[in-house]
Amino acid sequence: MQIKDSVIIVTGASAGIGWATAVALANLGATVVATARRGERLQALAEEMADSHGRIHPFPGNIQDETFCHQLVHETVERYGRLDVLINNAGLGHKSRIAEMPTADIRTIFDTNVMGLLYTIQAAVPQMKQQGGGQIINVSSIISQRPIPYGGIYTASKTAVNFISRTLRMELRPYHITVTLVYPGRTQTEFGAALLGQKGANPSAFGRTSPEKVAQAIVKAIRHGRTELYVTPGDWLFSHVNRLFPRATDWLTNFVINRYLNQKSDKIET
Known part of the structure; x- marks a missing residue:
């Protein structure tokens, strides 16, 4: 698909x-409707990209609200005439043992990572059908393919995203609506910093991939369907080693967890 x-x-x-991702797409001439709860950050994004080849339209709100998601799509189409791509990137996580995690936090994670994603998809699909096609990109996680201690609920939510996406792809x-899954690994984001910024953690050991690199992968997914x-390549290797040699992945997972993540519970958010 052409991005411009x-x-x-x-x-x-x-x-x-x-x-x-919003920056990369605007620089390539796209009209980006950017949404998140922090409206002041979205406004800062729009101002930063005011001289780009495309445009950023800030649209603050909470995707846990089904009505908001339908409003987001409706007003996008009303203003710009169509919706070519929906990128579901919003996510919440929590580092905790499953048996000790407050049920309210579990519900919030699933409300954002799964229900919020479904709300936007259900709002967008009728428009994409009407216009003859489109693309839905769901940002998952490499650990959706391998559960890890202290990340079970987040992993479960992203595994749900994987199966929803693969089923949607067939449906x-x-x-002519393409459904894409992107699997970021360790990234330098506020999400990761909130988890790894605790006492005793080592952010440099995990922050190996920049958000800009993930954004370029998303650009590639749009251009090439x-x-x-x-x-x-490391993310790809991890996935395939996990499938072929699960014991080796067990050892690697235990090594990483014991070295870096065996700390108190902490909520993380993007």
């Missing part, structure tokens, strides 16, 4: 991967 002059919604655009193919995309 495309109309694209990006959720979770106030920081990290969402911010970098929407007759309507990719359906599943790993951001780095």
Whole structure:
């Protein structure tokens, strides 16, 4: 798909991967409707990109609200005439043992990572069908393919995203709607910093991939209609080693967790 002059919604655009993706797409001439809860950050993004080849339209709100998601899509189409790409990037996480995590936090994670994603998809699909096609890009996580201690609920929510996306891909193919999964690994985002910024953690050991690199992977997915995309060769290798040699992945996971993540519970958010 050509990015120039495309109309694209990006959720979770106030920081990290969402911010970098909005910047990359605007620089390529897209109209980006950027949404997140932090309206002041979205306004700063729009001002920063005022001289870009495209445009940033800030649209603050909470994707946990189904009504807001329908309003987001409706007003995008009313203003710009179409919706070419929906990028579901917004996400919440929590580092905690499953048995000890407050149920309210579990519900909030699923409300954002799964229900919010479904709300935007259900709002966008009728428009994409009507216009003859489009693309939905869901940002998952490399650990959705391998559960890790202290990240079970986040992993479960992203695994749900994977299966939703793969099922949608089959259901929407007759309507020329492409559904793409992107699997970022360790990224330098506010999400990761909130987890790794605790006492005793080592951010440099995890912050290996910049949000800009993930954004470029998303750009590639749009241009080439990719359906599943790993951001780095290491992410691809991890996924395939996990499938072929699960014991080796067990050892690697335990090594990383014991070295860096065996700390108190902490909520993280993007």
